[in-house]
Amino acid sequence: MINVGIIGCGHWGPNHIRIFSQLPNTCSLMCADLEPKRLGFVKSLFPDIQTTQDYKEMLTNADIDAVCIASPTKTHYEIALQALAQGKHVLCEKPLTLKPEESLKLKDFAEEKGLVLMVGHIFLFNSGIRWLKEYIKSGALGQVYYAYATRTNLGPFRYDVNALWDLAPHDISIFNYLFDSCPTTVAATGHKFIGDTHDDVTFATLSYPNNIAANVHVSWLDPKKVRQMTIVGDQQMVVWDDLDNLGPIKVYDKHVEKTSTYYETYGEFQLLSREGSITIPKIASSEPLKAQGQYFINCVEENQYPALTDAQKGMEVVRVLCAIDESVKNKGACINI
Ligand SMILES: NC(=O)c1ccc[n+]([C@@H]2O[C@H](COP(=O)([O-])OP(=O)(O)OC[C@H]3O[C@@H](n4cnc5c(N)ncnc54)[C@H](O)[C@@H]3O)[C@@H](O)[C@H]2O)c1
Structure with missing residues (x-):
């Protein structure tokens, strides 16, 4: 026991x-x-x-x-x-x-x-995120181009830390897990709309190795409770929505063919974009x-x-949060991590 x-x-x-x-x-x-x-x-x-x-x-x-x-x-x-x-x-x-x-x-x-x-x-124990990790590992998405996370709600407001330190540890830990790496630079802005001590809203852009761009938007001051992440690859795109009753993952079988010359007309673009089906995989839910x-x-x-x-992963998230704080203090300056 x-x-x-x-x-x-x-x-x-x-x-x-x-x-x-x-x-x-x-x-x-x-x-x-x-x-x-x-x-x-x-x-x-x-x-x-x-x-x-x-x-x-x-x-x-x-x-x-x-x-x-x-x-x-x-x-x-x-x-x-x-x-x-x-x-x-x-x-x-x-x-x-x-x-x-x-x-x-x-x-x-x-x-x-x-x-x-x-x-x-906790989100590394979320069945949707676990599924996403395996899916990215399988190569089905292709090369990941970029990802963005939205974690918003109206409150609850905290008095010990700002919205960034309250909410973004989740998204940063998920990105680090999905991409098996840590960001190398961050640039962010934070905004105090309600009180004058803590930022209620933060927008942070993170650069990961392999040219992956990522963005995190956290807010206590938003009309909607959202827990979402979008990952765009060169073959497919995935949306994770932890609050979607239909299922947390939607795979969009869509991509754009890269050509040496860029399209000049809408018709050409239609030929280049590949529109496939949207799949909702069955994922067993657990707490x-x-x-x-x-x-x-x-x-x-x-x-x-x-x-x-482990504590190393905890430290890596804290290091990113500190770099975001520094960028916010410096009005969105790019900070090397
Ligand atoms: N994983 C998640 O999804 C999740 C969700 C909410 C909170 N959290 C985390 O959990 C922690 C607590 O968050 P919360 O929302 O419960 O905060 P809270 O303010 O509601 O509760 C904190 C409690 O700790 C008590 N406390 C403070 N100092 C103490 C001490 N020295 N000894 C014993 N008790 C003490 C306070 O009296 C209070 O009751 C934070 O680190 C937060 O980030 C995680």
Whole structure:
């Protein structure tokens, strides 16, 4: 039995408590939050769980094997460091830390102690994204030209980080995973429309190796909740829409034949563009948070390295976020990563 302690019981933490209560050979033994009200709420849902306002009490509890950190981003580094020092395996919510150096320190420390340290890049456990990865790998899309991601909604607004740090870790981790690489440059603009401390909207352009251009649009100030990504290849194009009831993936069998001379008339263009069918592949749906929790527990139980979402991958996302911040501060300047 793996006993897990959950630190941070705000909006997201109770979901982790539920998952670790449902997985086989796993127990949500304890949870911590600074706010007694949040602990009371969790206790009403999970009457057997032990609660504390001081997460350090959890770290010195010998019955706890692993902790899941779901507190605000600025607390991740310190809590993860202390948890590892006390010999606990760690699953930490995204983004792993506020600085890439901190992520690297955690990575080295976990390796030195022989502990699992994993970051919650939840979309790498999303069945649509997994399918997309295999599809790109199969070569069916051909050479990827460009991709763009849209992650918008009206709120919820956060006070600890801006929309970029809240939402873009998802899209950057997905792009890094799909393209098996990290961007080499970024250029971005950020915009404060509601408050004067945090950007509500960010547009970021990322350049990946192999000439792949990518764009991320995140916003808390939008009429529509959108979770979409489009990948355009030289043979086919794919749209991933996590909220589409018909299925998360649509494959467009469309492309444009490249010729040595460019078309001069609309008729010529029609001959060059190849219009095929649109396919919606059948993809079994599963709860990504559960798959992520199971992966973490398997790594702990079998003493395996969490290669899919290790601290190195967490650090790579944080490095991109910092570069985007720098570009935003410099009014969209191109920043080398
Ligand atoms: N993977 C996802 O899809 C997803 C979704 C939402 C949030 N998150 C991540 O989860 C984390 C938490 O987000 P949230 O929306 O639940 O935030 P939240 O503000 O709703 O909750 C954070 C909770 O942590 C508590 N807290 C703060 N400092 C603490 C400390 N030192 N010890 C114990 N508790 C402490 C707060 O009292 C609060 O209840 C963030 O890192 C966020 O990025 C991930």
